[in-house]
Amino acid sequence: MTPRNPEGIERMRAGFDRQGVMRTLGVEIEEVSPGRVSLLLPFDADFTQHHGFLHAGIVTTVMDSAAGFAAFTLMEADAEVLTAEFKASFLAPARGTRFRMVGEVIKPGRTLTFCEARAYTLGEREVLFATLTATMMAVRDRPSVRS
Protein backbone atom coordinates (compact mmCIF):
# COMPACT_ATOMS: atom_id res chain seq x y z
CA MET A 1 0.00 0.00 0.00
CA THR A 2 1.11 3.54 -0.66
CA PRO A 3 1.72 5.54 2.48
CA ARG A 4 0.19 9.02 2.45
CA ASN A 5 3.26 10.22 4.25
CA PRO A 6 6.70 9.16 3.02
CA GLU A 7 8.04 9.55 6.56
CA GLY A 8 5.43 7.06 7.82
CA ILE A 9 7.89 4.30 8.59
CA GLU A 10 10.28 6.64 10.39
CA ARG A 11 7.42 8.06 12.45
CA MET A 12 6.28 4.51 13.24
CA ARG A 13 9.75 3.58 14.55
CA ALA A 14 9.83 6.72 16.69
CA GLY A 15 6.36 5.90 18.05
CA PHE A 16 7.48 2.36 18.87
CA ASP A 17 10.46 3.73 20.81
CA ARG A 18 8.06 5.88 22.88
CA GLN A 19 5.94 2.87 23.99
CA GLY A 20 7.26 2.04 27.44
CA VAL A 21 5.43 -1.29 27.40
CA MET A 22 7.28 -2.52 24.31
CA ARG A 23 10.62 -1.99 26.07
CA THR A 24 9.34 -3.60 29.27
CA LEU A 25 8.12 -6.68 27.37
CA GLY A 26 11.37 -6.93 25.37
CA VAL A 27 9.57 -6.54 22.04
CA GLU A 28 11.70 -5.95 18.94
CA ILE A 29 10.73 -4.80 15.46
CA GLU A 30 11.41 -7.61 12.99
CA GLU A 31 10.22 -5.91 9.82
CA VAL A 32 8.22 -2.85 8.75
CA SER A 33 6.71 -1.99 5.37
CA PRO A 34 3.82 0.30 4.47
CA GLY A 35 0.73 -1.15 6.13
CA ARG A 36 2.54 -4.12 7.74
CA VAL A 37 4.55 -4.52 10.95
CA SER A 38 6.12 -7.69 12.35
CA LEU A 39 7.18 -7.75 16.03
CA LEU A 40 9.07 -10.35 18.08
CA LEU A 41 8.27 -11.10 21.73
CA PRO A 42 10.27 -13.35 24.09
CA PHE A 43 8.64 -15.51 26.77
CA ASP A 44 8.93 -13.97 30.23
CA ALA A 45 7.58 -15.60 33.40
CA ASP A 46 6.70 -12.13 34.71
CA PHE A 47 3.82 -11.95 32.24
CA THR A 48 2.14 -15.34 32.64
CA GLN A 49 -1.37 -16.46 33.51
CA HIS A 50 -2.27 -19.20 36.00
CA HIS A 51 -1.06 -22.11 33.85
CA GLY A 52 2.35 -20.60 33.20
CA PHE A 53 1.65 -19.44 29.63
CA LEU A 54 1.85 -15.82 28.51
CA HIS A 55 -1.34 -14.02 29.58
CA ALA A 56 -3.86 -13.47 26.77
CA GLY A 57 -3.75 -9.74 27.52
CA ILE A 58 0.01 -9.61 26.96
CA VAL A 59 -0.29 -11.46 23.66
CA THR A 60 -3.00 -8.93 22.79
CA THR A 61 -0.81 -5.99 23.81
CA VAL A 62 1.75 -6.95 21.17
CA MET A 63 -0.88 -7.83 18.51
CA ASP A 64 -2.51 -4.43 19.14
CA SER A 65 0.81 -2.60 18.81
CA ALA A 66 1.62 -4.49 15.59
CA ALA A 67 -1.80 -3.56 14.17
CA GLY A 68 -1.71 0.06 15.38
CA PHE A 69 1.78 0.68 14.07
CA ALA A 70 0.84 -0.90 10.73
CA ALA A 71 -1.99 1.67 10.55
CA PHE A 72 0.37 4.46 11.61
CA THR A 73 2.78 3.80 8.69
CA LEU A 74 -0.02 4.87 6.32
CA MET A 75 -1.24 7.93 8.21
CA GLU A 76 -0.69 11.55 7.32
CA ALA A 77 2.00 13.50 9.16
CA ASP A 78 -0.50 15.43 11.29
CA ALA A 79 -2.25 12.32 12.62
CA GLU A 80 -1.71 10.23 15.72
CA VAL A 81 -3.13 6.72 16.07
CA LEU A 82 -5.40 5.44 18.84
CA THR A 83 -7.08 2.06 19.24
CA ALA A 84 -10.87 2.41 19.24
CA GLU A 85 -11.52 -1.30 19.81
CA PHE A 86 -10.16 -4.76 19.16
CA LYS A 87 -11.27 -8.36 19.37
CA ALA A 88 -8.84 -11.20 19.98
CA SER A 89 -9.35 -14.97 19.70
CA PHE A 90 -7.12 -17.49 21.45
CA LEU A 91 -6.81 -20.65 19.38
CA ALA A 92 -4.24 -22.37 21.60
CA PRO A 93 -2.02 -21.59 24.60
CA ALA A 94 1.08 -19.45 23.88
CA ARG A 95 3.57 -22.32 24.12
CA GLY A 96 7.23 -21.61 23.49
CA THR A 97 10.02 -19.18 24.12
CA ARG A 98 9.58 -16.70 21.28
CA PHE A 99 6.59 -15.31 19.39
CA ARG A 100 5.92 -13.31 16.23
CA MET A 101 3.01 -10.85 15.99
CA VAL A 102 2.22 -9.56 12.51
CA GLY A 103 -0.14 -6.60 12.05
CA GLU A 104 -1.62 -5.61 8.71
CA VAL A 105 -3.92 -2.91 7.39
CA ILE A 106 -7.03 -4.35 5.73
CA LYS A 107 -8.62 -1.01 4.84
CA PRO A 108 -6.96 2.36 5.41
CA GLY A 109 -9.05 5.50 5.81
CA ARG A 110 -8.69 9.15 6.69
CA THR A 111 -10.43 8.63 10.05
CA LEU A 112 -10.72 4.86 10.63
CA THR A 113 -8.25 2.18 9.62
CA PHE A 114 -9.25 -1.48 9.90
CA CYS A 115 -6.42 -3.84 10.83
CA GLU A 116 -5.77 -7.47 11.61
CA ALA A 117 -2.97 -9.18 13.51
CA ARG A 118 -1.87 -12.78 13.95
CA ALA A 119 0.36 -14.30 16.63
CA TYR A 120 2.63 -17.29 15.96
CA THR A 121 4.81 -19.42 18.19
CA LEU A 122 8.33 -19.74 16.76
CA GLY A 123 10.47 -22.86 16.81
CA GLU A 124 10.57 -25.96 14.64
CA ARG A 125 7.28 -24.91 13.09
CA GLU A 126 5.27 -21.71 13.30
CA VAL A 127 1.89 -22.25 14.92
CA LEU A 128 -0.86 -19.62 14.65
CA PHE A 129 -2.18 -19.32 18.21
CA ALA A 130 -4.05 -15.99 18.36
CA THR A 131 -5.73 -13.49 16.04
CA LEU A 132 -6.91 -9.91 16.41
CA THR A 133 -9.08 -7.51 14.44
CA ALA A 134 -8.98 -3.82 15.35
CA THR A 135 -10.38 -0.42 14.48
CA MET A 136 -7.71 2.26 14.66
CA MET A 137 -8.56 5.95 14.72
CA ALA A 138 -6.53 8.84 13.37
CA VAL A 139 -6.66 11.79 15.75
CA ARG A 140 -5.61 15.30 14.76
CA ASP A 141 -5.29 18.52 16.75
CA ARG A 142 -5.75 16.75 20.05
CA PRO A 143 -2.76 17.80 22.14
CA SER A 144 -4.47 16.20 25.13
CA VAL A 145 -3.70 12.70 23.95
CA ARG A 146 0.01 13.44 23.60
CA SER A 147 2.48 12.87 26.38
Add this chain to the structure above:
Amino acid sequence: MTPRNPEGIERMRAGFDRQGVMRTLGVEIEEVSPGRVSLLLPFDADFTQHHGFLHAGIVTTVMDSAAGFAAFTLMEADAEVLTAEFKASFLAPARGTRFRMVGEVIKPGRTLTFCEARAYTLGEREVLFATLTATMMAVRDRPSVRS
Protein backbone atom coordinates in the same frame (compact mmCIF):
# COMPACT_ATOMS: atom_id res chain seq x y z
CA MET B 1 -25.27 -16.19 41.57
CA THR B 2 -24.88 -19.55 43.23
CA PRO B 3 -21.46 -21.07 42.76
CA ARG B 4 -21.46 -24.75 41.78
CA ASN B 5 -18.45 -25.17 43.99
CA PRO B 6 -18.44 -23.68 47.50
CA GLU B 7 -14.65 -23.44 47.31
CA GLY B 8 -14.96 -21.29 44.17
CA ILE B 9 -13.79 -18.08 45.79
CA GLU B 10 -10.84 -19.74 47.50
CA ARG B 11 -9.84 -21.39 44.23
CA MET B 12 -10.15 -18.03 42.50
CA ARG B 13 -7.79 -16.37 45.02
CA ALA B 14 -5.28 -19.19 44.57
CA GLY B 15 -5.50 -18.83 40.79
CA PHE B 16 -4.94 -15.08 41.08
CA ASP B 17 -1.81 -15.69 43.13
CA ARG B 18 -0.48 -17.98 40.37
CA GLN B 19 -0.82 -15.27 37.67
CA GLY B 20 2.69 -13.86 37.37
CA VAL B 21 1.39 -10.92 35.37
CA MET B 22 -0.94 -9.73 38.16
CA ARG B 23 2.04 -9.47 40.53
CA THR B 24 4.17 -7.76 37.89
CA LEU B 25 1.46 -5.17 37.20
CA GLY B 26 0.83 -4.60 40.92
CA VAL B 27 -2.82 -5.67 40.68
CA GLU B 28 -4.73 -6.22 43.93
CA ILE B 29 -8.05 -7.90 44.58
CA GLU B 30 -10.51 -5.31 45.88
CA GLU B 31 -13.55 -7.55 46.26
CA VAL B 32 -14.77 -11.00 45.22
CA SER B 33 -18.25 -12.47 45.30
CA PRO B 34 -19.79 -15.33 43.29
CA GLY B 35 -19.70 -14.23 39.66
CA ARG B 36 -18.07 -10.84 40.30
CA VAL B 37 -14.45 -9.74 40.80
CA SER B 38 -13.13 -6.21 41.30
CA LEU B 39 -9.40 -5.56 40.79
CA LEU B 40 -7.25 -2.46 41.40
CA LEU B 41 -4.37 -1.45 39.11
CA PRO B 42 -1.87 1.35 39.74
CA PHE B 43 -0.41 3.48 36.94
CA ASP B 44 3.11 2.42 35.98
CA ALA B 45 5.20 4.16 33.29
CA ASP B 46 6.66 0.75 32.36
CA PHE B 47 3.34 -0.20 30.76
CA THR B 48 2.48 2.87 28.67
CA GLN B 49 1.76 3.48 25.02
CA HIS B 50 3.21 6.27 22.89
CA HIS B 51 1.21 9.09 24.52
CA GLY B 52 2.18 8.13 28.05
CA PHE B 53 -1.15 6.48 28.99
CA LEU B 54 -1.45 2.84 30.03
CA HIS B 55 -1.39 0.65 26.91
CA ALA B 56 -4.81 -0.63 25.80
CA GLY B 57 -3.45 -4.18 26.02
CA ILE B 58 -2.50 -3.73 29.68
CA VAL B 59 -5.93 -2.33 30.51
CA THR B 60 -7.31 -5.37 28.69
CA THR B 61 -5.06 -7.76 30.61
CA VAL B 62 -6.66 -6.69 33.88
CA MET B 63 -10.21 -6.57 32.46
CA ASP B 64 -9.69 -10.11 31.10
CA SER B 65 -8.41 -11.38 34.46
CA ALA B 66 -11.35 -9.76 36.29
CA ALA B 67 -13.78 -11.41 33.86
CA GLY B 68 -12.02 -14.79 33.86
CA PHE B 69 -11.78 -14.96 37.63
CA ALA B 70 -15.45 -13.94 37.93
CA ALA B 71 -16.25 -16.97 35.74
CA PHE B 72 -13.90 -19.16 37.76
CA THR B 73 -15.74 -18.45 41.04
CA LEU B 74 -18.78 -20.25 39.57
CA MET B 75 -16.99 -23.25 38.04
CA GLU B 76 -16.96 -26.80 39.32
CA ALA B 77 -13.93 -28.03 41.23
CA ASP B 78 -12.61 -30.11 38.31
CA ALA B 79 -12.62 -27.21 35.84
CA GLU B 80 -9.97 -24.72 34.85
CA VAL B 81 -10.81 -21.49 33.03
CA LEU B 82 -9.37 -20.31 29.71
CA THR B 83 -10.22 -17.23 27.64
CA ALA B 84 -11.60 -18.23 24.23
CA GLU B 85 -11.97 -14.64 23.00
CA PHE B 86 -12.65 -11.09 24.11
CA LYS B 87 -13.47 -7.74 22.61
CA ALA B 88 -12.47 -4.47 24.25
CA SER B 89 -13.57 -0.90 23.47
CA PHE B 90 -11.57 2.14 24.52
CA LEU B 91 -13.87 5.04 25.29
CA ALA B 92 -11.17 7.41 26.54
CA PRO B 93 -7.47 7.37 27.43
CA ALA B 94 -6.56 5.71 30.76
CA ARG B 95 -5.91 8.98 32.61
CA GLY B 96 -4.97 8.85 36.26
CA THR B 97 -2.92 7.02 38.80
CA ARG B 98 -5.24 4.19 39.85
CA PHE B 99 -7.86 2.12 38.06
CA ARG B 100 -10.64 -0.31 38.93
CA MET B 101 -11.54 -3.23 36.67
CA VAL B 102 -14.78 -5.04 37.48
CA GLY B 103 -15.59 -8.39 35.87
CA GLU B 104 -19.03 -9.99 35.98
CA VAL B 105 -20.63 -13.17 34.73
CA ILE B 106 -23.57 -12.48 32.40
CA LYS B 107 -24.41 -16.12 31.69
CA PRO B 108 -22.67 -19.08 33.34
CA GLY B 109 -22.57 -22.47 31.66
CA ARG B 110 -21.01 -25.89 32.01
CA THR B 111 -18.71 -25.29 29.02
CA LEU B 112 -18.96 -21.58 28.11
CA THR B 113 -19.38 -18.65 30.47
CA PHE B 114 -20.14 -15.20 29.03
CA CYS B 115 -18.61 -12.30 30.97
CA GLU B 116 -18.28 -8.54 30.84
CA ALA B 117 -15.79 -6.18 32.42
CA ARG B 118 -15.59 -2.42 32.84
CA ALA B 119 -12.57 -0.25 33.61
CA TYR B 120 -12.81 2.98 35.60
CA THR B 121 -10.32 5.69 36.45
CA LEU B 122 -10.34 6.43 40.18
CA GLY B 123 -10.01 9.86 41.76
CA GLU B 124 -12.47 12.69 42.33
CA ARG B 125 -14.94 10.95 40.10
CA GLU B 126 -14.98 7.48 38.56
CA VAL B 127 -14.88 7.59 34.78
CA LEU B 128 -15.72 4.52 32.70
CA PHE B 129 -12.93 4.41 30.10
CA ALA B 130 -12.95 0.85 28.71
CA THR B 131 -15.27 -2.13 28.40
CA LEU B 132 -14.77 -5.81 27.59
CA THR B 133 -16.98 -8.75 26.67
CA ALA B 134 -15.49 -12.24 26.81
CA THR B 135 -16.23 -15.91 26.26
CA MET B 136 -14.59 -18.06 28.94
CA MET B 137 -14.22 -21.82 28.54
CA ALA B 138 -14.16 -24.46 31.27
CA VAL B 139 -11.56 -27.09 30.52
CA ARG B 140 -11.44 -30.46 32.25
CA ASP B 141 -8.94 -33.34 32.11
CA ARG B 142 -6.44 -31.30 30.17
CA PRO B 143 -3.21 -31.55 32.15
CA SER B 144 -1.45 -29.95 29.19
CA VAL B 145 -2.87 -26.53 29.99
CA ARG B 146 -1.60 -26.64 33.57
CA SER B 147 1.78 -25.30 34.53
Add this chain to the structure above:
Amino acid sequence: MTPRNPEGIERMRAGFDRQGVMRTLGVEIEEVSPGRVSLLLPFDADFTQHHGFLHAGIVTTVMDSAAGFAAFTLMEADAEVLTAEFKASFLAPARGTRFRMVGEVIKPGRTLTFCEARAYTLGEREVLFATLTATMMAVRDRPSVRS
Protein backbone atom coordinates in the same frame (compact mmCIF):
# COMPACT_ATOMS: atom_id res chain seq x y z
CA MET C 1 -27.96 12.31 27.95
CA THR C 2 -28.36 15.65 26.25
CA PRO C 3 -28.80 15.41 22.52
CA ARG C 4 -26.68 17.86 20.53
CA ASN C 5 -29.61 18.24 18.20
CA PRO C 6 -33.11 18.80 19.60
CA GLU C 7 -34.54 17.19 16.46
CA GLY C 8 -32.52 14.04 17.16
CA ILE C 9 -35.48 11.88 18.05
CA GLU C 10 -37.53 13.02 15.06
CA ARG C 11 -34.58 12.36 12.76
CA MET C 12 -34.16 8.94 14.35
CA ARG C 13 -37.81 8.03 13.66
CA ALA C 14 -37.45 9.18 10.06
CA GLY C 15 -34.28 7.11 9.68
CA PHE C 16 -36.06 4.08 11.11
CA ASP C 17 -38.85 4.48 8.56
CA ARG C 18 -36.24 4.47 5.77
CA GLN C 19 -34.76 1.09 6.84
CA GLY C 20 -36.41 -1.40 4.52
CA VAL C 21 -35.20 -4.26 6.67
CA MET C 22 -37.06 -3.03 9.77
CA ARG C 23 -40.35 -3.10 7.84
CA THR C 24 -39.56 -6.51 6.36
CA LEU C 25 -38.80 -7.97 9.80
CA GLY C 26 -41.90 -6.37 11.32
CA VAL C 27 -39.88 -4.37 13.86
CA GLU C 28 -41.66 -1.65 15.83
CA ILE C 29 -40.32 1.17 17.96
CA GLU C 30 -41.33 0.61 21.58
CA GLU C 31 -39.66 3.63 23.12
CA VAL C 32 -37.08 6.29 22.26
CA SER C 33 -35.26 8.73 24.49
CA PRO C 34 -31.95 10.55 24.01
CA GLY C 35 -29.28 7.86 23.76
CA ARG C 36 -31.67 4.91 24.16
CA VAL C 37 -33.91 3.00 21.74
CA SER C 38 -36.10 -0.02 22.44
CA LEU C 39 -37.38 -2.10 19.50
CA LEU C 40 -39.82 -5.02 19.34
CA LEU C 41 -39.39 -7.95 16.94
CA PRO C 42 -41.90 -10.76 16.32
CA PHE C 43 -40.85 -14.35 15.59
CA ASP C 44 -41.07 -15.22 11.89
CA ALA C 45 -40.22 -18.64 10.44
CA ASP C 46 -38.82 -16.92 7.35
CA PHE C 47 -35.81 -15.78 9.39
CA THR C 48 -34.77 -18.94 11.21
CA GLN C 49 -31.59 -20.97 11.40
CA HIS C 50 -31.35 -24.77 11.12
CA HIS C 51 -32.92 -25.51 14.55
CA GLY C 52 -35.95 -23.33 13.93
CA PHE C 53 -34.86 -20.39 16.12
CA LEU C 54 -34.35 -16.87 14.80
CA HIS C 55 -30.97 -16.69 13.06
CA ALA C 56 -28.21 -15.00 15.11
CA GLY C 57 -27.71 -12.54 12.25
CA ILE C 58 -31.34 -11.44 12.38
CA VAL C 59 -31.16 -10.93 16.14
CA THR C 60 -28.01 -8.93 15.47
CA THR C 61 -29.70 -6.86 12.75
CA VAL C 62 -32.21 -5.55 15.27
CA MET C 63 -29.63 -5.10 18.07
CA ASP C 64 -27.46 -3.14 15.61
CA SER C 65 -30.38 -0.93 14.57
CA ALA C 66 -31.32 -0.30 18.22
CA ALA C 67 -27.72 0.68 18.99
CA GLY C 68 -27.24 2.76 15.83
CA PHE C 69 -30.47 4.67 16.28
CA ALA C 70 -29.61 5.29 19.95
CA ALA C 71 -26.39 6.90 18.72
CA PHE C 72 -28.26 8.83 16.04
CA THR C 73 -30.57 10.52 18.59
CA LEU C 74 -27.48 12.29 20.01
CA MET C 75 -25.85 13.29 16.72
CA GLU C 76 -25.71 16.75 15.17
CA ALA C 77 -28.12 17.60 12.38
CA ASP C 78 -25.44 17.37 9.66
CA ALA C 79 -24.35 13.84 10.60
CA GLU C 80 -25.43 10.45 9.38
CA VAL C 81 -24.68 7.27 11.33
CA LEU C 82 -22.84 4.19 10.05
CA THR C 83 -21.84 1.02 11.89
CA ALA C 84 -18.06 0.62 11.89
CA GLU C 85 -18.11 -2.71 13.74
CA PHE C 86 -20.01 -4.77 16.26
CA LYS C 87 -19.59 -7.89 18.32
CA ALA C 88 -22.52 -10.03 19.42
CA SER C 89 -22.65 -12.87 21.94
CA PHE C 90 -25.41 -15.49 21.95
CA LEU C 91 -26.14 -16.63 25.48
CA ALA C 92 -29.10 -18.85 24.61
CA PRO C 93 -31.33 -19.68 21.64
CA ALA C 94 -33.93 -17.02 20.71
CA ARG C 95 -36.90 -18.95 22.11
CA GLY C 96 -40.33 -17.36 21.97
CA THR C 97 -42.68 -15.38 19.82
CA ARG C 98 -41.65 -11.82 20.61
CA PHE C 99 -38.36 -10.11 21.44
CA ARG C 100 -37.15 -6.77 22.79
CA MET C 101 -33.85 -5.24 21.66
CA VAL C 102 -32.61 -2.26 23.69
CA GLY C 103 -29.75 -0.11 22.41
CA GLU C 104 -27.92 2.44 24.55
CA VAL C 105 -25.10 4.91 24.10
CA ILE C 106 -22.21 4.24 26.47
CA LYS C 107 -20.00 7.09 25.27
CA PRO C 108 -21.06 9.66 22.67
CA GLY C 109 -18.48 11.48 20.58
CA ARG C 110 -18.23 13.84 17.64
CA THR C 111 -16.82 11.10 15.39
CA LEU C 112 -17.24 7.77 17.24
CA THR C 113 -20.08 6.75 19.51
CA PHE C 114 -19.77 3.55 21.57
CA CYS C 115 -23.02 1.66 22.08
CA GLU C 116 -24.36 -1.51 23.63
CA ALA C 117 -27.52 -3.48 22.99
CA ARG C 118 -29.26 -6.35 24.75
CA ALA C 119 -31.88 -8.75 23.41
CA TYR C 120 -34.61 -10.27 25.59
CA THR C 121 -37.25 -12.89 24.98
CA LEU C 122 -40.67 -11.66 26.10
CA GLY C 123 -43.34 -13.72 27.83
CA GLU C 124 -43.83 -14.81 31.42
CA ARG C 125 -40.34 -13.68 32.22
CA GLU C 126 -37.81 -11.66 30.24
CA VAL C 127 -34.68 -13.64 29.46
CA LEU C 128 -31.51 -11.92 28.25
CA PHE C 129 -30.37 -14.07 25.33
CA ALA C 130 -27.95 -11.92 23.32
CA THR C 131 -25.72 -8.87 23.75
CA LEU C 132 -23.95 -6.52 21.35
CA THR C 133 -21.27 -3.85 21.59
CA ALA C 134 -20.77 -1.52 18.65
CA THR C 135 -18.74 1.40 17.36
CA MET C 136 -20.91 3.84 15.43
CA MET C 137 -19.41 6.52 13.19
CA ALA C 138 -20.82 9.94 12.39
CA VAL C 139 -20.28 10.75 8.73
CA ARG C 140 -20.64 14.24 7.29
CA ASP C 141 -20.50 15.58 3.76
CA ARG C 142 -20.50 12.12 2.23
CA PRO C 143 -23.29 12.13 -0.32
CA SER C 144 -21.95 8.77 -1.51
CA VAL C 145 -23.35 6.94 1.48
CA ARG C 146 -26.84 8.26 0.83
CA SER C 147 -29.28 6.43 -1.34
Add this chain to the structure above:
Amino acid sequence: MTPRNPEGIERMRAGFDRQGVMRTLGVEIEEVSPGRVSLLLPFDADFTQHHGFLHAGIVTTVMDSAAGFAAFTLMEADAEVLTAEFKASFLAPARGTRFRMVGEVIKPGRTLTFCEARAYTLGEREVLFATLTATMMAVRDRPSVRS
Protein backbone atom coordinates in the same frame (compact mmCIF):
# COMPACT_ATOMS: atom_id res chain seq x y z
CA MET D 1 -8.51 -29.90 6.22
CA THR D 2 -9.64 -33.43 6.90
CA PRO D 3 -13.25 -33.68 8.02
CA ARG D 4 -13.82 -35.94 11.01
CA ASN D 5 -16.99 -37.08 9.36
CA PRO D 6 -16.95 -38.06 5.67
CA GLU D 7 -20.61 -37.07 5.42
CA GLY D 8 -19.74 -33.57 6.67
CA ILE D 9 -20.42 -31.84 3.37
CA GLU D 10 -23.73 -33.64 2.84
CA ARG D 11 -24.81 -32.77 6.38
CA MET D 12 -23.79 -29.16 5.75
CA ARG D 13 -25.95 -28.98 2.60
CA ALA D 14 -28.90 -30.46 4.50
CA GLY D 15 -28.39 -27.93 7.31
CA PHE D 16 -28.30 -25.10 4.78
CA ASP D 17 -31.60 -26.26 3.32
CA ARG D 18 -33.15 -26.13 6.80
CA GLN D 19 -32.19 -22.45 7.34
CA GLY D 20 -35.35 -20.54 6.50
CA VAL D 21 -33.43 -17.28 6.41
CA MET D 22 -31.13 -18.46 3.62
CA ARG D 23 -34.13 -19.18 1.40
CA THR D 24 -35.77 -15.87 2.33
CA LEU D 25 -32.60 -13.92 1.47
CA GLY D 26 -32.11 -15.85 -1.78
CA VAL D 27 -28.70 -17.17 -0.75
CA GLU D 28 -27.12 -19.92 -2.87
CA ILE D 29 -24.20 -22.20 -2.17
CA GLU D 30 -21.39 -21.41 -4.61
CA GLU D 31 -18.83 -23.91 -3.39
CA VAL D 32 -18.18 -26.17 -0.39
CA SER D 33 -15.03 -27.99 0.63
CA PRO D 34 -13.91 -29.27 4.05
CA GLY D 35 -13.57 -26.21 6.27
CA ARG D 36 -14.62 -23.68 3.60
CA VAL D 37 -18.01 -22.48 2.33
CA SER D 38 -18.71 -19.80 -0.27
CA LEU D 39 -22.22 -18.32 -0.49
CA LEU D 40 -23.82 -15.90 -2.98
CA LEU D 41 -26.33 -13.22 -1.95
CA PRO D 42 -28.34 -10.99 -4.29
CA PHE D 43 -29.21 -7.36 -3.44
CA ASP D 44 -32.80 -6.99 -2.25
CA ALA D 45 -34.39 -3.65 -1.29
CA ASP D 46 -36.36 -5.47 1.43
CA PHE D 47 -33.17 -5.82 3.48
CA THR D 48 -31.65 -2.35 3.31
CA GLN D 49 -30.62 0.21 5.91
CA HIS D 50 -31.41 3.93 5.81
CA HIS D 51 -29.05 4.77 2.93
CA GLY D 52 -30.39 2.05 0.66
CA PHE D 53 -27.48 -0.39 1.11
CA LEU D 54 -27.88 -3.90 2.50
CA HIS D 55 -28.13 -3.69 6.30
CA ALA D 56 -24.94 -4.62 8.16
CA GLY D 57 -26.91 -7.27 10.05
CA ILE D 58 -27.99 -8.96 6.81
CA VAL D 59 -24.42 -9.00 5.51
CA THR D 60 -23.49 -10.50 8.88
CA THR D 61 -26.26 -13.11 8.67
CA VAL D 62 -24.70 -14.54 5.52
CA MET D 63 -21.10 -14.23 6.79
CA ASP D 64 -22.17 -16.07 9.98
CA SER D 65 -23.84 -18.85 8.00
CA ALA D 66 -20.78 -19.21 5.74
CA ALA D 67 -18.55 -19.46 8.82
CA GLY D 68 -20.86 -21.76 10.75
CA PHE D 69 -21.36 -24.14 7.85
CA ALA D 70 -17.60 -24.18 7.22
CA ALA D 71 -17.21 -25.35 10.83
CA PHE D 72 -20.03 -27.87 10.42
CA THR D 73 -18.29 -29.62 7.48
CA LEU D 74 -15.53 -30.67 9.91
CA MET D 75 -17.72 -31.75 12.83
CA GLU D 76 -18.45 -35.27 13.97
CA ALA D 77 -21.77 -36.85 13.02
CA ASP D 78 -23.26 -36.47 16.51
CA ALA D 79 -22.60 -32.72 16.73
CA GLU D 80 -24.71 -29.72 15.85
CA VAL D 81 -23.21 -26.26 15.39
CA LEU D 82 -24.20 -23.07 17.23
CA THR D 83 -22.70 -19.58 17.06
CA ALA D 84 -21.30 -18.53 20.45
CA GLU D 85 -20.23 -15.07 19.29
CA PHE D 86 -19.00 -13.11 16.31
CA LYS D 87 -17.52 -9.74 15.51
CA ALA D 88 -18.00 -8.03 12.17
CA SER D 89 -16.24 -4.98 10.70
CA PHE D 90 -17.74 -2.89 7.91
CA LEU D 91 -15.00 -1.51 5.69
CA ALA D 92 -17.30 0.06 3.11
CA PRO D 93 -20.99 0.15 2.17
CA ALA D 94 -22.36 -3.00 0.47
CA ARG D 95 -22.57 -1.47 -3.02
CA GLY D 96 -23.74 -3.61 -5.89
CA THR D 97 -26.24 -6.20 -6.94
CA ARG D 98 -24.53 -9.43 -5.90
CA PHE D 99 -22.22 -10.43 -3.07
CA ARG D 100 -19.96 -13.35 -2.12
CA MET D 101 -19.47 -14.40 1.50
CA VAL D 102 -16.64 -16.87 2.14
CA GLY D 103 -16.35 -18.64 5.50
CA GLU D 104 -13.26 -20.58 6.59
CA VAL D 105 -12.18 -22.56 9.61
CA ILE D 106 -9.03 -21.14 11.21
CA LYS D 107 -8.79 -23.69 14.03
CA PRO D 108 -11.13 -26.69 14.40
CA GLY D 109 -11.72 -28.27 17.79
CA ARG D 110 -13.89 -30.85 19.46
CA THR D 111 -15.85 -28.18 21.34
CA LEU D 112 -14.91 -24.79 19.84
CA THR D 113 -14.11 -24.01 16.22
CA PHE D 114 -12.66 -20.61 15.34
CA CYS D 115 -13.77 -19.25 11.95
CA GLU D 116 -13.42 -16.21 9.76
CA ALA D 117 -15.55 -14.88 6.91
CA ARG D 118 -15.10 -12.18 4.30
CA ALA D 119 -17.73 -10.44 2.19
CA TYR D 120 -17.04 -9.16 -1.33
CA THR D 121 -19.04 -7.12 -3.80
CA LEU D 122 -19.13 -8.80 -7.21
CA GLY D 123 -18.93 -7.04 -10.55
CA GLU D 124 -16.03 -5.70 -12.59
CA ARG D 125 -13.79 -6.13 -9.60
CA GLU D 126 -14.29 -7.86 -6.27
CA VAL D 127 -14.12 -5.47 -3.35
CA LEU D 128 -13.73 -6.73 0.22
CA PHE D 129 -16.32 -4.75 2.19
CA ALA D 130 -16.86 -6.67 5.44
CA THR D 131 -15.08 -9.22 7.63
CA LEU D 132 -16.18 -11.49 10.47
CA THR D 133 -14.48 -13.62 13.12
CA ALA D 134 -16.58 -16.14 15.02
CA THR D 135 -16.48 -18.80 17.71
CA MET D 136 -18.63 -21.79 16.80
CA MET D 137 -19.62 -24.40 19.35
CA ALA D 138 -20.31 -28.09 18.78
CA VAL D 139 -23.30 -29.23 20.83
CA ARG D 140 -24.11 -32.89 21.47
CA ASP D 141 -27.04 -34.60 23.15
CA ARG D 142 -29.03 -31.40 23.34
CA PRO D 143 -32.37 -32.22 21.75
CA SER D 144 -33.63 -28.88 23.00
CA VAL D 145 -31.69 -26.97 20.38
CA ARG D 146 -33.11 -29.05 17.54
CA SER D 147 -36.23 -28.03 15.70
